[in-house]
Amino acid sequence: MTKRIVILGGGTGGTVAANRLRRSLGGGAHITVVDRDDDHVYQPGLLFVPFGLADPEDLVRSRPRQLHDGIRYHRSDVERVEVDKELVHLHDGAVLPYDVLVIATGARLMPEETEGLTGEGWHETVHTFYDLDGAMALGSALTGFTEGRLVVNVVDLPIKCPVAPLEFCFLADWYLRERGVRDDVQLVYATPLDGAFTKPVAARTLSGLLTEKGIELVTEFTTGEVDGAGKRLVSYDGRELAFDLAVVVPPHGGASYVDRSPGLGDEFGFVPADPRTLRAKAHPNVFVIGDAAALPTSKAGSVTHFEGEVLARNIVSFLGGDELDGEFDGHTNCFIESGFGKALLIDFNYDTEPLPGHFPAPIGLPLLKESRLNHLGKLMFAWWYWHGLLPGRDIPGVSASMPHSGKHFPTTADT
Amino acid sequence: MSTATYAGTEVTVNEEGFFTDPAAWTEAMAPEIADEAGIAELTDQHWQVIRHVRHEYTEKGSGPTVRALGKTSGVGVKQLYELFPKGPAKLAAKIAGIPKPRGCI
Numbered sequence: 001m002t003k004r005i006v007i008l009g010g011g012t013g014g015t016v017a018a019n020r021l022r023r024s025l026g027g028g029a030h031i032t033v034v035d036r037d038d039d040h041v042y043q044p045g046l047l048f049v050p051f052g053l054a055d056p057e058d059l060v061r062s063r064p065r066q067l068h069d070g071i072r073y074h075r076s077d078v079e080r081v082e083v084d085k086e087l088v089h090l091h092d093g094a095v096l097p098y099d100v101l102v103i104a105t106g107a108r109l110m111p112e113e114t115e116g117l118t119g120e121g122w123h124e125t126v127h128t129f130y131d132l133d134g135a136m137a138l139g140s141a142l143t144g145f146t147e148g149r150l151v152v153n154v155v156d157l158p159i160k161c162p163v164a165p166l167e168f169c170f171l172a173d174w175y176l177r178e179r180g181v182r183d184d185v186q187l188v189y190a191t192p193l194d195g196a197f198t199k200p201v202a203a204r205t206l207s208g209l210l211t212e213k214g215i216e217l218v219t220e221f222t223t224g225e226v227d228g229a230g231k232r233l234v235s236y237d238g239r240e241l242a243f244d245l246a247v248v249v250p251p252h253g254g255a256s257y258v259d260r261s262p263g264l265g266d267e268f269g270f271v272p273a274d275p276r277t278l279r280a281k282a283h284p285n286v287f288v289i290g291d292a293a294a295l296p297t298s299k300a301g302s303v304t305h306f307e308g309e310v311l312a313r314n315i316v317s318f319l320g321g322d323e324l325d326g327e328f329d330g331h332t333n334c335f336i337e338s339g340f341g342k343a344l345l346i347d348f349n350y351d352t353e354p355l356p357g358h359f360p361a362p363i364g365l366p367l368l369k370e371s372r373l374n375h376l377g378k379l380m381f382a383w384w385y386w387h388g389l390l391p392g393r394d395i396p397g398v399s400a401s402m403p404h405s406g407k408h409f410p411t412t413a414d415t
Numbered sequence: 416m417s418t419a420t421y422a423g424t425e426v427t428v429n430e431e432g433f434f435t436d437p438a439a440w441t442e443a444m445a446p447e448i449a450d451e452a453g454i455a456e457l458t459d460q461h462w463q464v465i466r467h468v469r470h471e472y473t474e475k476g477s478g479p480t481v482r483a484l485g486k487t488s489g490v491g492v493k494q495l496y497e498l499f500p501k502g503p504a505k506l507a508a509k510i511a512g513i514p515k516p517r518g519c520i
Contacts, residue, residue: 156480156482192481193518198517198518220502222481222492222502224493236493236495237501267486268482296517
């Protein structure tokens, strides 16, 4: 009998999963992708919008047009999932039964969770670039910004692309220098972490870059309140950061239907899963991919890409009654724009932190080091995203598993 | 790595003072660890958070973040900061004898 696969979410993860499964299973499965709208946004491009380096119109394409022929697209919000009955209830009244369910509904911004964030000054002096409207509004505000304190603040983790706020700082430094006003602007990066990044080796490199560019780093700043009228951020431990322009990354959570689906999600609406097989803990025939998952890896498109290969293989195994191979290692690969036409690259997984060296082999792109080649890699990635990643192709020479051969592993003396 | 002595028992801790072996922890050690961290007395609410943190660690393999604590411990974030002024997630983890919570990546 033909199997029914329902994929909730038509973003990076849902599209990759659908296309890979269609290719593996052909007509042997009915695949349905569900999403609330038709706009697929290339999220890595949002970082460039405020600086006039990307045109918002170029970042958006049709969701259904990214799906291979034979995949059904159903436009609706999701009401809830009944994992025990293997049913998805949609907002438009439709009920979809499934043999396999894939959760790919990503992460959503929850600015309302932070006191005052969406109050006075929101989209005027308090901004975010984590969605398209926000990035465009911030672009307008930056155009007229010539002096004062620009504070970039991550309220809490996890967030999509945890290096993007640092990239924003580096690009802001470049942008303000280009305009000849850098000396009149104080740039501040405030994070709830105890360093510039979670992992020590990368944190040291990134912290060094902040210092080099004259960007103040404020650590362990857990934002309790955004006072738009008083132009200050207040942390739970009582510290205050004054700003003239604030760029805030709001707390994230999973899609709201997860909260309405008993047993599916955690306290943030993310879906707990086996980190190696991507099978949700809620039920054996539910899988999860991308930012929707509660896994100890980054919420980044590269992770979703690497997960796609393992996910499709595991679903085929599951439908065939075979064991899941459990091979996902948490592989993450991120370009970090550092301004002036340069970027760094980091590559890591569940067990190995970002290290210096080269990717994917001893001869390749430099890791944890600024280079023009990495910047070009980041720019080229946009083309690859639409034409390689979403269709479900593998990157030649790059596997889903993290490569070891080009990395300089620390000796005891380095730590 | 170094050692510390709480409630008359020697335990191994890392350079930041977090237990390397959570099984070596007992409730009798908590008041002394708290005292070192500047918390003179552990109230019932402190204990509610400490026991919750131990439970979460046992279930998930990592202590909760502040936001997670605020949603799951029964104590709001503002109050968590009143109970553990220098950072509830790290401080509660230290007093509860579990490793430093993994920062989200």
